[in-house]
Amino acid sequence: MKTPHDFSVSYVEFNVRDLDAASAELTGRYGFRIAGRASSADAESFLLRQGRISLVLTRTLSEAHPAAARVRAHGDGVGDIAMSTADVEGAFRAAVAGGARPVTEPHRRPDGRMTATINGFGDVVHTLVEDDPARPAALPPGFTALDGEERGRADEVLEEIDHFAVCVEPGQLRPTVDYYVRAFGFQLTFEERISVGAQAMDSKVVQSASDGVTFTVIEPVTTGEPGQIDGFLKNHGGPGVQHVAFRAADIVTAVSALRDRGVEFLSTPDAYYRRLADRIQLSRHLPGELQRLNVLVDEDHDGQLFQIFTRSTHPRGTLFFEVIERLGARTFGSGNITALYEAVEAERTGSQSQAPAEATGPRPHTDRPTNPVPHTDPPVCLGDFAEAAAAALSQEVWDFVEGGSGTELTLAANRTGLDRIRIVPRVLSGGPECTTATRLVGAEASMPVAVAPMAYQRLVHPEGERATAAAAVAAGVPFALSMLSSEPVEKVTEFGGTVWFQLYWLRDRGAVGELVRRAEDAGCAALMVTVDVPRMGRRPRDIRNGLALPAGVAAAHLGRGGRSLAHDRRPGVSAVAEHTGEMFAPALSWDDLARLREETRLPLIVKGILDPRDAARAAALGADAVVVSNHGGRQLDGAVASVDMLPEIRDAVPESCRVLLDSGIRSGTDVVKALALGATGVLLGRPVLWGLGAGGADGVRDVLSLLAEELRCALTLAGCGDPAGAHELRIAGDPGARNGAVV
Numbered sequence: 001m002k003t004p005h006d007f008s009v010s011y012v013e014f015n016v017r018d019l020d021a022a023s024a025e026l027t028g029r030y031g032f033r034i035a036g037r038a039s040s041a042d043a044e045s046f047l048l049r050q051g052r053i054s055l056v057l058t059r060t061l062s063e064a065h066p067a068a069a070r071v072r073a074h075g076d077g078v079g080d081i082a083m084s085t086a087d088v089e090g091a092f093r094a095a096v097a098g099g100a101r102p103v104t105e106p107h108r109r110p111d112g113r114m115t116a117t118i119n120g121f122g123d124v125v126h127t128l129v130e131d132d133p134a135r136p137a138a139l140p141p142g143f144t145a146l147d148g149e150e151r152g153r154a155d156e157v158l159e160e161i162d163h164f165a166v167c168v169e170p171g172q173l174r175p176t177v178d179y180y181v182r183a184f185g186f187q188l189t190f191e192e193r194i195s196v197g198a199q200a201m202d203s204k205v206v207q208s209a210s211d212g213v214t215f216t217v218i219e220p221v222t223t224g225e226p227g228q229i230d231g232f233l234k235n236h237g238g239p240g241v242q243h244v245a246f247r248a249a250d251i252v253t254a255v256s257a258l259r260d261r262g263v264e265f266l267s268t269p270d271a272y273y274r275r276l277a278d279r280i281q282l283s284r285h286l287p288g289e290l291q292r293l294n295v296l297v298d299e300d301h302d303g304q305l306f307q308i309f310t311r312s313t314h315p316r317g318t319l320f321f322e323v324i325e326r327l328g329a330r331t332f333g334s335g336n337i338t339a340l341y342e343a344v345e346a347e348r349t350g351s352q353s354q355a356p357a358e359a360t361g362p363r364p365h366t367d368r369p370t371n372p373v374p375h376t377d378p379p380v381c382l383g384d385f386a387e388a389a390a391a392a393l394s395q396e397v398w399d400f401v402e403g404g405s406g407t408e409l410t411l412a413a414n415r416t417g418l419d420r421i422r423i424v425p426r427v428l429s430g431g432p433e434c435t436t437a438t439r440l441v442g443a444e445a446s447m448p449v450a451v452a453p454m455a456y457q458r459l460v461h462p463e464g465e466r467a468t469a470a471a472a473v474a475a476g477v478p479f480a481l482s483m484l485s486s487e488p489v490e491k492v493t494e495f496g497g498t499v500w501f502q503l504y505w506l507r508d509r510g511a512v513g514e515l516v517r518r519a520e521d522a523g524c525a526a527l528m529v530t531v532d533v534p535r536m537g538r539r540p541r542d543i544r545n546g547l548a549l550p551a552g553v554a555a556a557h558l559g560r561g562g563r564s565l566a567h568d569r570r571p572g573v574s575a576v577a578e579h580t581g582e583m584f585a586p587a588l589s590w591d592d593l594a595r596l597r598e599e600t601r602l603p604l605i606v607k608g609i610l611d612p613r614d615a616a617r618a619a620a621l622g623a624d625a626v627v628v629s630n631h632g633g634r635q636l637d638g639a640v641a642s643v644d645m646l647p648e649i650r651d652a653v654p655e656s657c658r659v660l661l662d663s664g665i666r667s668g669t670d671v672v673k674a675l676a677l678g679a680t681g682v683l684l685g686r687p688v689l690w691g692l693g694a695g696g697a698d699g700v701r702d703v704l705s706l707l708a709e710e711l712r713c714a715l716t717l718a719g720c721g722d723p724a725g726a727h728e729l730r731i732a733g734d735p736g737a738r739n740g741a742v743v
């Protein structure tokens with residue numbers, strides 16, 4: 001049963017001076033399409049649509065039009081928030097009885113629909129439009145459709161109007177709220193005081209009976225210093241709509257699309273994201289993704305919300321938009337209002353150059369880089385990227401990347417093993433300029449380094465493995481794609497370059513065969529089978545954190561790449577480990593390896609070998625390369641540092657079987673040490689993820705180019721013209737060294 005108080009937003013009318021410019025801004029940047037037009041002797045209007053949102057832009061042609069005075073007083077702004085109701089006459093009578101001032105009496109329009117207009121707050125009015133609030137008509141009264149001229153709907157990212165933020169003069173908050181309760185049957189649903197420094201404001205939320213229309217009404221508290229609400233009232237010339245909030249189904253997609261089209265958003269201090277993990281356990285989206293886009297997060301009893309505010313392009317700074325995604329939450333992000341206002345204040349006090357009129361609306365930090373940059377600028381060693389990544393990632397993701405198994409003895413041993421080794425440099429070799437270029441398992445490489453396979457990179461950055469692959473191509477090094485990647489192999493090989501596909505052994509043997517074919521078809525240059533994970537090592541950090549994948553990150557090659565046990569968050573359980581336990585075959589044997597060798601003509605790399613006897617057997621079965629690795633200290637805690645086994649393994653396999661090393665490589669000198677001990681090259685693990693977390697593809701590229709520079713320097717200082725020259729170096733400090741004297 002429809003009641004006169006069952007309102008929804010029919011359309012929002014903006015009074016504008018320049019109709020073409022305003023519609024170009026909303027269509028070009030915000031993705032609205034022009035769906036209708038209306039004109040009369042004293043005004044012309046466009047109807048803009050997106051999702052269930054209808055905006056009307058009206059330019060007055062004569063001073064007689066009531067909107068002309070509004071534009072003179074305020075500049076462009078919201079003049080009418082039209083509300084649909086099934087019973088215009090009933091709603092009108094009830095409003096007038098509740099104290100509303102009639103602007104236009106109820107009347108039937110030529111198209112047969114009833115309308116009436118009454119006052120709202122300040123000089124903003126409400127046109128009541130006869131409509132079924134649940135199924136509104138396509139056009140407001142008086143508009144004709146522009147079907148032929150409508151743009152496509154493919155890039156629509158905004159769904160509906162969530163709420164209007166209304167600023168009123170001091171002392172007017174209570175009367176305004178009472179008015180909506182009396183005249184329109186709205187309910188007061190939320191109220192609070194927000195204080196930031198010496199400024200404060202009171203806010204109350206009123207909503208129509210079925211939540212179809214929502215106003216957050218704000219007044220400044222006069223005891224504090226004049227703040228942004230005072231600024232709005234001064235520059236706008238009285239009360240009015242400060243911003244309109246649009247609801248999006250997926251804020252990350254929406255904000256990315258809007259940014260791409262040129263919408264500018266307010267930025268948020270990095271400190272906000274550093275504290276985010278303590279404040280909120282995200283149910284959706286990745287912290288790095290939210291930080292990159294500057295999206296704010298808040299939580300109430302009912303769930304979470306994500307929001308962001310656009311930079312005002314209004315000459316007076318008095319109108320902007322909000323994009324909001326609700327995941328159950330019913331409030332309006334008051335926790336964020338403090339953060340937002342702090343950000344704005346920081347900018348206001350930090351910049352003297354803004355015109356006073358511009359300083360009133362929230363303003364962005366325009367000079368903040370899009371990607372968080374490490375503290376040392378530019379980074380001088382790979383560790384600098386770790387700092388930046390730690391700031392960008394949640395504790396849970398950081399621990400997943402950094403952590404090892406057990407008491408992390410092996411994780412630490414990888415570093416002590418490498419640190420113990422000393423290079424004996426050669427001098428006066430008088431060769432031409434040093435090159436780092438080489439060949440790795442049949443592929444050209446700009447240096448003897450490949451990116452190690454690492455699972456679920458979209459946890460670290462929204463572009464995940466695609467960003468890493470693009471950076472590896474730019475750096476000219478092979479990229480090993482984990483079978484547990486969050487992007488499918490076909491999307492990664494798109495970038496070209498050398499991609500190696502890493503396989504784990506699955507219980508479903510058929511699925512392994514299918515993945516081999518898929519990797520071949522996608523153009524991978526080698527298969528890398530990881531043999532040190534009959535089950536996942538016990539990783540205490542992940543267990544304590546109850547590590548689980550968020551929605552939106554999944555193993556792209558398993559099942560249909562959708563929800564799995566890895567998403568099943570439970571305290572004290574690593575859902576990611578549980579998932580691998582469910583999928584991985586615990587009993588990979590040499591026969592399996594032999595069958596795999598027969599199944600593919602691609603070069604085969606066996607990763608995760610520490611015992612020379614296993615290396616010899618893998619080589620005898622036709623492995624083209626072995627990776628001496630303890631999985632970065634993530635599997636058997638107490639296992640030997642991989643570098644300590646390198647010389648023996650080099651000796652155990654024929655020359656034709658290449659030997660790669662990983663676990664603990666952190667610098668160019670580490671690479672030289674590995675080469676001197678007989679490796680053809682190394683795999684780089686965590687530092688790649690530090691770059692990814694710190695700055696996406698750019699961050700990974702910076703990590704790889706810094707490593708190349710360090711390597712060039714180390715080779716030159718060691719008297720080597722190229723990586724092959726390093727094989728002839730003697731090293732000291734390691735009794736097992738191949739050329740080995742301890743000097």
Ligand code: FNR
Binds near residue numbers: 401414
């Ligand atoms: C890994 N590693 C890994 N190895 C593998 O064969 N398949 C995989 O899916 C993963 N996943 C994975 C995730 C993360 C977050 C890390 C840090 C590591 C191990 C990786 O390939 C490599 O052996 C080590 O990372 C090398 O050690 P460093 O360089 O990280 O010390």
